[in-house]
Every structure is written in C-alpha cells, then in structure tokens.
Amino acid sequence: METHGEPVISLRGVRADLGGRPVLRGIDLTVSRGEVVALLGANGSGKSTAIRTIIGQVPVADGAIELFGTPRRAFRDWARVGYVPQRTTAAGGVPATVTEIVSSGRLARTRFGLFGKGDRDAVREALERVGMADRAKDSVNALSGGQHQRVLIARALVARPELLIMDEPMAGVDLASQEILAGTLKTQVEAGTTVLLVLHELGPLEPLIDRAVVLRDGCVLHDGPPPRAVGQHALPGHDHVHPHAPAGSEPIRTGLLS
Ligand SMILES: Nc1ncnc2c1ncn2[C@@H]1O[C@H](COP(=O)(O)OP(=O)(O)OP(=O)(O)O)[C@@H](O)[C@H]1O
Numbered sequence: 001m002e003t004h005g006e007p008v009i010s011l012r013g014v015r016a017d018l019g020g021r022p023v024l025r026g027i028d029l030t031v032s033r034g035e036v037v038a039l040l041g042a043n044g045s046g047k048s049t050a051i052r053t054i055i056g057q058v059p060v061a062d063g064a065i066e067l068f069g070t071p072r073r074a075f076r077d078w079a080r081v082g083y084v085p086q087r088t089t090a091a092g093g094v095p096a097t098v099t100e101i102v103s104s105g106r107l108a109r110t111r112f113g114l115f116g117k118g119d120r121d122a123v124r125e126a127l128e129r130v131g132m133a134d135r136a137k138d139s140v141n142a143l144s145g146g147q148h149q150r151v152l153i154a155r156a157l158v159a160r161p162e163l164l165i166m167d168e169p170m171a172g173v174d175l176a177s178q179e180i181l182a183g184t185l186k187t188q189v190e191a192g193t194t195v196l197l198v199l200h201e202l203g204p205l206e207p208l209i210d211r212a213v214v215l216r217d218g219c220v221l222h223d224g225p226p227p228r229a230v231g232q233h234a235l236p237g238h239d240h241v242h243p244h245a246p247a248g249s250e251p252i253r254t255g256l257l258s
Pocket residue numbers: 018019023041042043044045046047048049050
C-alpha cells in the first residue's frame with residue numbers, strides 16, 4: 001500500500017493572517033498520493049486555517065500552495081477534491097433533504113449540466129457507504145450530529161475524489177457513527193484516496209494514519225510518525241484517556257496535542 005508518489009498537496013512557507021493577526025507563520029506541508037496525514041494541535045494552533053488556505057477560503061499572505069502539482073491559483077479541477085468542513089459551518093440555513101445535500105457534491109461531475117442516472121446512482125452509492133441510504137428523503141434537520149456528519153462525508157465522496165480534506169470529521173459524532181465513518185474511510189484509503197484531515201485525537205482512525213503533522217501557534221512542531229499508544233507516556237504535556245484504556249487508568253500524556 002505504501003507506494004507514495006507525487007505530491008498531491010504542497011505548502012511552502014505559507015503565511016496567513018486573520019483579523020490583522022498572523023495565524024499561519026510559515027507552514028511547510030507535503031501530502032503525497034495515497035498518504036493519510038492527520039493535522040493535530042491545540043485549539044487555535046491554525047489547523048482549520050491551514051486547510052482553508054488549501055481550498056482557497058483564506059487568502060495566503062506569503063508562500064506557495066500546489067494541488068496535484070498545479071499552483072492553487074491556477075487549479076480548476078475541484079471535482080478531484082472532496083472537502084468536509086467543520087460541521088458547525090455547514091449547519092443551519094434552508095432545511096435540505098439528505099439527497100439534496102449529497103447531490104450538491106456531484107455538480108462538478110455532471111455531464112452537460114444535467115443530473116443523470118449515473119449521478120443518481122453515485123448519490124445512492126455514497127449514502128450506502130456511510131450507512132444513510134434509508135434516510136435519503138429525510139430533512140437534514142431531523143438527523144443527529146453523527147448522521148449529519150455522515151451525510152457531509154457522503155457529499156464529499158459522491159464525486160469520487162482523489163483527495164479528501166476533512167476538518168474534524170469525528171467531532172460531535174456518536175460512537176456508532178464514528179465506527180461507520182472509520183470503515184468508510186478505510187475503504188477509501190484502500191482504494192488509493194489521499195487524505196488530509198484535522199483531528200483532535202487519533203481515536204478510531206489511528207490505524208489509518210500514516211503521518212501526523214502537529215501545529216503550534218501557526219508553526220509545524222512535528223512532522224512524522226503519529227503519536228502511537230506505545231511511547232506516549234514518555235512525552236510530557238497533554239493528558240487524555242486512551243479509548244481502549246480501562247476505566248480509572250493513568251491518562252496518556254502525548255505532549256503533542258496540547
Ligand atoms: N475569521 C477570523 N478572524 C480572526 N481570527 C481568526 C478567524 N478565524 C480564526 N481566527 C484565529 O486564528 C487562530 C487559529 O484558528 P484555527 O481555527 O485555524 O485553529 P484550529 O487549530 O483549527 O483550532 P480549533 O481546534 O479550535 O478549530 C485562532 O487564534 C483563531 O482565534
């Protein structure tokens with residue numbers, strides 16, 4: 001599986017300011033084809049901003065971004081990229097049905113601007129992948145947080161992207177949905193999809209992660225193997241209880257996530 005090839009995402013010396021304050025202070029990041037890279041770091045370290053510069057939602061003050069080897073400003077092939085925003089930013093507004101939300105992710109792939117049978121089949125398949133086919137006609141307002149997130153991921157998958165960018169896909173997601181999403185993502189990764197995702201902790205996705213990039217205060221603090229359960233005790237800093245640890249056991253100190 002580890003036949004990593006050309007860079008799919010490349011950031012070089014990327015700086016970005018928000019509200020007149022530097023938020024990214026010279027980020028270097030490369031994600032190669034087939035890799036699964038987790039972006040970690042404390043609240044406010046710049047994870048979401050880094051992702052939003054890649055998709056063009058935050059202007060780059062300095063540095064260079066390339067997607068599939070093309071400078072981002074010249075990149076047009078957005079059907080190759082599936083984006084799952086932080087869920088709060090997508091909620092609210094006009095109540096749409098599950099099918100409508102997922103169909104919106106297919107627009108870049110429709111032929112001659114018509115939504116045909118192939119597109120409808122792709123919508124059904126994406127909903128099946130996240131276990132939501134039986135809710136296709138429901139309003140998204142009737143869904144739980146985890147179900148809503150599964151719909152947003154189906155929307156990102158429906159155009160069959162080569163690159164998936166996700167901002168905290170597990171945030172506010174119940175355990176059952178987390179397991180379904182981990183399975184969905186595993187299938188995508190096995191099919192060769194490249195993934196960059198913001199995570200608060202590795203959790204159920206840990207086995208899929210090839211590399212972790214940890215941000216602190218707008219800079220890259222660590223870029224390398226993800227902080228695995230083994231060896232975490234040696235690192236000072238952040239406490240969190242490992243999901244598999246027996247109740248009442250010592251919190252694991254990763255040092256990387258705080
Ligand atoms: N629109 C904005 N205007 C001004 N400052 C902003 C804006 N959006 C984010 N920031 C600030 O930029 C910094 C980085 O925010 P960002 O959302 O990228 O962090 P994050 O690592 O994703 O954190 P979180 O885990 O809380 O989402 C924070 O200090 C935040 O307050």
